[in-house]
Amino acid sequence: MKLTSFLKKEANWIKEKGEDSDIIVSSRIRLARNLKNYPFPARSKKELQKKIRDEIISKIKKISYLKNSEIFLIEELTPTDKRFLVERHLISYDLAKSKNIGAIVIGDNEILSIMVNEEDHLRIQGLNPGLNLFDTYNIVSVVDDELSKLLSYAYSEEFGYLTSCPTNVGTGMRASVLLHLPAIVKTNQINMLLESLTRLGMVARGFYGEGTKSLGDFFQVSNQITLGLSEREIVDKLERVVKEIIKKEKEVRESYYKREKFEIEDRVLRSYGVLKYAVKLSYQELMERISYLRMGIGLGIKLPVTIELINKIMLLSQPAHLEERLGKSLNFNEQEIERAKLVKSFL
């Protein structure tokens, strides 16, 4: 376990920031980049993957913005370490599963990170709390510019940045916002929302990004189209869509609360009781309870917790975070007991 130092730090993205923090969690920008002279990771042999990784890391070390960053080689991480990084939204589920000779570079405050040899040679990511797509894009873009002076990117005048998957070609950019939409889910309107997102060239994914399930009514909404729109246009469009979704969630919450006031208050306060007094808690149950608490705060129901504390509980009570903190692996049963203890200590 090489990551214990991270436990002392707060992940930047869980901070409570800006308006509507009961609905918006974080904003993320990811740029996919490849090197011109090598096959993409999936088509490179292990030795070549290593050569590519070494070359990229030697260049990353020259970027002043990344001076204090930490670099981890994927093959040196334990399964718990990898899961820990997924839980912190620093690496993708795909990289955690992958047998590629890869790396993860993590900058100050975990705002900027670079995955090496995931599906593409480079995945440059910026992650910030609140709705903050433009600033996040600017940071990522500066690092991308610096890297593009040091590495020969695969780029064509016609198709833009060339990526392993044609769904990323062009800008190579995926912009996403992690949203908490309990009222839309609990009133069964989520499928309708997802359908209308598709028509707008947007897509919603689960709590940990691509290929992951939705948990506690959290969704990552992101752009689907990467070719033919500029980065600014993509960010602008996503921001507008996200603002519409927030408006909708608020409207639905209000009418839902008007209709079922006592029912909702009962569930919200019971959720607090369960979190405070349970002896065993699965992560699934924790997230369901947390969903009610967050919605309760949004509705103005009096609760002795803040959004920031809830976010912290959400982060720290994930399985690998529990294991890294205790320095040992836990079976399912032990995990539920330790989780309940931890949550209780915060409430």
Next chain:
Amino acid sequence: MKLCDICKKNPATVQFTQIINNEVKKLNLCEECAEKMGLFSDFFTTAGGTLLSPFLKGLSEFFEEEIRCKGCGLSLSEFQETGKFGCSQCYETFKTQIKGLLKRLHGSLTHKGKTPKILEESVEDRIRRLEEELKEAVKKEEYERAAVLRDKIRELKKRKK
């Protein structure tokens, strides 16, 4: 009691919610099957059927001979299977075949957006940079790379005149 959606044998004790093709689906699984779904079985499922699969069918129907990319050896039918290219040259190799696909995915065929900084530098800067690279290549005894760089520098100097 509800039975597991996968083995249809054991009682379902774990519930999964997943998003497949923009649709929320609920899966009820037994612990055994949930475990089998991998390392991260309690949260993660690999969504079956990628976004691309409906677009990939029929891509190679009209091309009898197997085209292969010179850069990485990928064939069109391999691309169809995985939906992933092997190298950046694949885009040039399969250009005619993938235009329809790109159009359907993105509604456009031309990049609009930023360019690598290297393309924006002046010819003088570029020559200077390549000469630095050349020195380094010679020092490291990478003669093949040095030869390529030498050609590039010569070409750029010619263009300048």
